[in-house]
Amino acid sequence: MTGAPSDYPLLIGQLLANLPQFAEQEIVSDGKRFTYAQFARRLRQLANVLTDLGVKPGMTVAVMDWDSHRYLEAYFAVPMIGAILQTVNVRLAPAQITFTLRQSCAQVLLYHPDFRELAQDFASSSATPPRLFAMADYEDHLAAAATDFDFPELDENTLATTFHTSGTSGDPKAVSFTHRQLVLHTLAMAGTLANQPDGEGFRRSDVYMPMTPMFHVHAWGMPYLATMLGAKQVYPGRYDPDELLRLQHEEGVTFSHCVPTILRMLLDCRTIDARPLRWTIIIGGSALSEALRIEAHRHGIVAIGGYGMSETGPVVALSRSVRSGSPALLGRAGFPVPLVWARCPRTGNDNQAGELQLRAPWLTAGYRDDSTASAALWADSWLHTQDLARIDADGAISIVDRIKDVIKTGGEWVSSLTLEDLCARHPDVVEVAVVGIPDDRWGERPVLFVVPVPERPPPTLASIHELLRPAISNGTISRYAIPDRIISRSELPRNSTGKLDKASLRTSVQ
């Protein structure tokens, strides 16, 4: 900022500037309906409630809730008073939740009744316990609060949010984002999603419902975008596939986002066949397999791959069909969005791919209380994703694999993702996973885990070999990639955000 009267910091509250244009638009949550005009008043009421609870600029307010209007209100009101919103991953194990709460030193903890015991146990065992605020009393407190509040003008580099990564390796790590970063992510998403081909994006005329939880990377930032645009918003509470489908149908939801696991659950619902859907869903967190994309398409769901991670705010790339000319490519990580620079410096081990490294105005500055990991994340001033990727000729990013999941066998690199995408097409499997295990002769060898179709035997090695033969012939995978072991499971282990837990699969066979 320059100190001039024209200075305009990029603050979350500025996303509300256009609100008079859609004062009557709806926000649906918990069986209730709120207008945006009510939402604006409720933000001022919540600001008064928080202030009365002793919240001051720089303090941390932790929230444990399912997706709701309450969460949306906290997304705005907490940072707008200068405090930091900690979105607690309630899908973690209790010990990990306690770890994240302790690390963030929240002064106030808002909890849904489902988490009362955990919240109270934490408070009573903590040396500096947070003040507890029961969401059960939320509406009463708001109703009793004054409707006036003067939000302060903050520095745009003020921290706005903090949350923990899903912790695929070791304890979850806390990342945080500033007002400026969240505003820029929102602006970039507005331009990106509205510029998608028809039926592949998100515009103000769409109806929005999150299906990645609001505790995880700001539900991919979409509640901020939906609010800035004035779109109708639907918050589904705790995720239940039948309830998600009911809301989609009854509220006319047209735009959502989720991990592949949630999409799989929706497709497995009996109620999904009851009606044709028209629904655009951005898929992230894990790769969107071609088999899943096609199955979704049969139900009227346009599933579109995106790319991001907790550290990246999250969205840095999004797929689209038009320029590539092929809907099959919708499953890719996608095209970098405006202002995002992506590079994949060659590693030497593979002349096709390298670690994906990023620069964008909304990437976290680092991990809380972990300067070593932060420095590694930002070596050479590029964010290191630890994903092996390549930039295709059309500018799109193709993720080859997580660097730690890629299988080194026979002197070549085999992508576990590619192998999974191919094996998932086997008619007798519901789900698959591939991990590499150490092998004296080959370095590593791929092991295939399958969840067979109910009441069907798992596929034989011969049938997998048959399935992979064309991909070997056309050079998609090396001949070393054929798994020589198949392990059948009733389900695959996943972490709190629905990602495959490959570390535990590897451990289980070593």
Add this chain to the structure above:
Amino acid sequence: MTGAPSDYPLLIGQLLANLPQFAEQEIVSDGKRFTYAQFARRLRQLANVLTDLGVKPGMTVAVMDWDSHRYLEAYFAVPMIGAILQTVNVRLAPAQITFTLRQSCAQVLLYHPDFRELAQDFASSSATPPRLFAMADYEDHLAAAATDFDFPELDENTLATTFHTSGTSGDPKAVSFTHRQLVLHTLAMAGTLANQPDGEGFRRSDVYMPMTPMFHVHAWGMPYLATMLGAKQVYPGRYDPDELLRLQHEEGVTFSHCVPTILRMLLDCRTIDARPLRWTIIIGGSALSEALRIEAHRHGIVAIGGYGMSETGPVVALSRSVRSGSPALLGRAGFPVPLVWARCPRTGNDNQAGELQLRAPWLTAGYRDDSTASAALWADSWLHTQDLARIDADGAISIVDRIKDVIKTGGEWVSSLTLEDLCARHPDVVEVAVVGIPDDRWGERPVLFVVPVPERPPPTLASIHELLRPAISNGTISRYAIPDRIISRSELPRNSTGKLDKASLRTSVQ
């Protein structure tokens, strides 16, 4: 900026991050075609040419050119090396052009052959003459330049552009914009224009051609947006209506912007009837009259009102049809775009309207060498537009009039714009203008200027009275608003950017 390795300044060069996605897309100019890949290389070549001419960060590079690929390249390369691009309004009178050149202290002046004499005269009469660079040699110089250039990482508050207002009152005043402001304007426009209803916006699949000159407020910022999106761009040189229509047809132009005068000229072209058009045109600079909007619509042109001024970067509001439910409202100044706060504090003279005041992240910090005018522009940290306006119930801005043009008569305010909009519907007129002149009894009285339809007499006072009667009955205008004098002219005086010169009309009758 925080000093962290994650810092990412908002720089004009960052708008090029997605360029690998549309390397083969076209830029059409001067009868030539360039790909975006060539454009990127040419920027590096231009940066070398400028550096060889002695251009250093902080210096000013002035450009006198018609709309061209050269201008687009200067839009990027000059700020990207840390210099300031001065876009010279070549439509001003020679003395005023000299005034603007002198005030900006440009160290280098790039000139089109059409302005050779003026450029050479200026240089020879200047105490600190700029180095002259003839656009006639532009291609030769670029071809000879190295194709590598390391653009510096700048502070985002570095000045990027400067130009002069059209100077409706007194000498033109210089405004300037920073990298940050231009990037934020571009991002906000991307989200706004792609979120317009179908046929009323600008998406990456559109074909863009400016029709407000590139010397004036960065052609409304659209060349930056078109480049960020990777849209096909067409630059039409010096504006000739038949040539604009030819390019629209042959290059498939779907999105443009202009002042009402240019739209009027297009509609008056004989060639416009040769084919049906599909063309979205944002109209700004002056109000879009309903008569003109409807006439354009008959030719397949969707004309949409916008609002902005030199000081505002420029776009702060844009009309759309859907939410209002009425295409008639497309002529309004429009809805504030994201991040734009608008207010119209009541003046006391009128309980419906007040001066439109704005806050947005891309408004100029002030006028060069004029701290008094700058302080007045930013009184109370809001930008004062000197437009009388109101915010409608749906959140849209309706401009009542320029404060200095509103007619105070019989104790009431009469909008000259409203009167013009109504009188323009008279079948015997091509154009109209209304100004107030001092009157001892009434304070001011409206005078109507008309340009009659060729070979028809000007309208009588009685027929104007007849035309206005319904608007008086329904309260749209006061009965004091009926002009009691009609003056016929063969054309109306306009300033360099096509706006009516009401000061000169007033002088002519006093």
